[in-house]
Amino acid sequence: MLNKNSEALGIIFPNSYDTLMPELANERLMASIPFASRYRMIDFVLSSMVNSGIDNVSLIVRKNYLSLLDHLGSGREWDLTRKNGGLNIVPPFSQKTSKMYGGRVDALIGIVNFLKRQKEEYVVMSDANLAVNFDFRALIADHIASGADVTVAYRKAGLPVTDADAFSSEEELYYTLKIEDGRVKKIKINEAGEGLYNVSMNMYVLRREYLIELIAEAYVKGNFYFERDILLPQVDKINIHAFEFTGYVVGFHDLSSYFKESMRLLEGDHLNALFGGAPIYTKIRDDNPTRYKDGAKVKNIMAADGCIIEGEAENCILFRGVKIGKGAKVKNCILMQDTVVEDGVSIEYAVSDKNVTITENTSLKGTDSFPIYIGKGQVV
C-alpha cells in the first residue's frame, strides 16, 4: 500500500507499574500521570507510534482508566481517528471472563481474535511508563534485519534504587538483560546493584502470527507473564535480539524520582533532547497564553498556556491553568493543572495534583528527596 510506512500495529499496556505510584496513580493509571507541564505519560509512546507510521493502536486497560478515556477521546489529537485501525481501547469486560487480567498473556488472550483479523505483519508492544521520543520504525527495521524471533528495546541505565518491596508484586517486575553479539542470553528479574545495566524498556516487536502462537501456548499452560513465563525460560530457544535506545528517557518508580525526573527537564538541553525530535501530541485545552502580571518574578521555569502569574516562581513546572497570587513564593514545585496558589503563600518542594487550592498565607515545605504531595482537588 502506498505511504504505508509501517507494517506493524501497536499494543500499549497503560496500567503497567501503577502500584509504584500510589499518590499520582491513585485515581488514575500510569499512562495518565501528568508530566512536563502539558502532557500525560501516554502521549509519548502514543505519539512515537503515530510518528513511526503506526496507525492501528490498541490500549488494553485494566482499571482506573476513566482519566485515560477522557484524555484520549476519539484519538483525534494523535491523528488516530481512522476508518481502518485508529485508536482501539479495550476495557476488561471485553474478555471472556469479566475478571481483570493479570499479566500480558492474559491481556492479549482477550484480544486474540482481534489480532487474528488484523493485516499488519508485525506487532509492537509497549508500556506507558516511559517518556521517550522513540523511533519504532528503527526498531522494526532492526528487527527485520536481524532475522530474530523477537526484538526488545533496552537502555543502559542504573537500577531503580528504592524500597525493594515496591517491585515485589508479581505484576511490577523489572528486567535486566545479558546481551552477547546483539542477542539476549539471559533475562534477570529485579536484579540489584550499582552501576549501569542493560535495562529492558519492555518494548517488543515480533511477527503478529508468532505472538498469537506464543500467547495461545502460554495460556493453555496457565502462564500469565510474557517476560517471566515465555521469554525467560526459553531464552535459548527463542532468538531475542536486543535494540539499544540511546535517546533521552524519563522513567520514575516513586514520587521522589518523579520529582527529580521532572526537574531534570529544567536543566541544560534536556527539554530539547526529549521534545526536539518528532512532535509529541496531547489533548488540546484551548487555553489563552500565559499572563505575567505586574509583580511577577520568575526564574528558570517551564509553564504551559493558561497560567496567570502575579507572584514569584523559581525552578518550577507549571501545568495549564495554574494561578500564582500576589506575593506568593513558589520554589522547586510541580503544580499540576488548575492549581491555585493564593496570595502570600510560601511553598517549597511540593507536587500539587490537579485542581488543588493553597489558601492565603499558607506555608509548606518539603525536601528534595521527600517532596510534599497534595492530592487532587484538595484545599490546603
Place this chain on the structure above:
Amino acid sequence: MAKEMIAMLLAGGQGSRLYALTEKLAKPAVPFGGKYRIIDFPLSNCVNSGIDTVGILTQYQPLVLNEYIGNGQPWDLDRLYGGVHVLPPYQKATGSDWYKGTANAIYQNLSFIERYDPEYVIILSGDQICKQDYSDFLRFHKEKNAEFSVAVMEVPWEEASRFGLMVTDDTDRITEFQEKPKNPKSNLASMGIYIFNWEILKQYLIEDEADPNSENDFGNNIIPNLLRDNRRMYAYRFEGYWKDVGTISSLWEANMEVLDPEHSGIDLFDENWKIYSRNSGMTGHRIVGDAVVENSLITDGCYIEGNVKHSVLFAGVKVEPGAIVEDAVIMGGTVIHKGAVVKHCIVAENVEIGENAVVGAMPSGEEKGVATIGSDVKVGANAKVGPNAMVRTDVKEGEEQC
C-alpha cells in the same frame, strides 16, 4: 432539516492598510493575541452562540486561511450537516466572476444558503476583534419583528463622522443611514454585522445584482434600498469590546489591550466565552537564566533568556540573553538574537532579528510610529529599523531603514 440561522463571514478583504502583514495572507488570518488569528473571534462567537453552519467567503490570498480553517474541528465546526465551509468564487454554467462587492459575494453563494433553508442569515466580518453573543442579537431581531437588524456601537460624537451611522427613532427603528457624514445625526456606528430574514436578503440581493449601476455593497446599496422600501429595520446596541484592526496602529493597540483586560474589556481568560484556535502543539514555554518577564503574554514553545516587558509573544518565539523586548507584538517562530532591542513594533512570523539590531523605538513627542516587519524577513546584526519602517525584505548587516 432547516437551520434557524446560519452565518456568512466576509473574509475576502485584502487588508491593504496592514501592508507587510497581509502580503501573503488575508486579513482574517492575521495572528492576534498570542495564539489566535483574527478569524478565531467570529468563528468562536458563532459556536458559542449556537450557530453551527458558517460559510467563509474568501478571495484574496486564501491559502493560509484555508489551511487554518481545515475541517473546522478546532472550533467544533466539523459537523455532519452544516459546519464550516470555505467559499471562494467559482465557475458556473453562465460564467464566472470575482466577488465584486460584499453583497455580490453573498449573492454568488445564494445556493449555499438555500441548502440549509434558514429563517435568518447573519452576515459577519472577518476583521474585527469582538466577543459577541449573536443569539442575543437574534433575540432582539425577533422581539422587534424586524426584517433587518444591524449591530451598532455608540461612538464619541466627535469621531462619529468616520463611521457609517444609523439614525434611529426611540424604538431603535432605523430611519436613516449616513455613510461617513460631515454632520452626523447619530453616534450609532454600524459594526458591519447584520441579521436578515432570509427571504428579504435573497430578494434584495437578486434585485441588487440586476442593477448594473450598483457597487454590490451592503452599506452603499442594500441598506439604502431597504430604507427606500420602508422595511422594518432595527439597530441593536452592542456594549462591549469591539475593535476594527484594519491598521497597523489599531492592531498593535488591540494586542496591547489584551495585556490589560481589567481596563480594556477584552478578556481572553473568560471560561464562559472561550476563543478557540488551532493549536501549535509545542511544549510549555521556558524562562531561563537571567530572563526577566514583566506584564506580558507568553505562549507555548517560547524560550526566553532576555528581557520581555509589556509584550505579546506567540508560540515558539526565542529571545536570547541580553535582548530587550518592550511594547512589542512578536508573532510565532520569530528569533531575537543576543543584544537586539525590539520596541513598540509588530514583528510577523518566522522573522530573525540579528545580534544587537535595533527595531522600532518607544514613542517620543510626535513620533508614535509602530515599526512593522513582515514574515520570514531577516534583519542583520547591528541593523537599525526605524519606528516608521515597514520592512518586507531582508535588512543587511548594519543597514539602516527608516
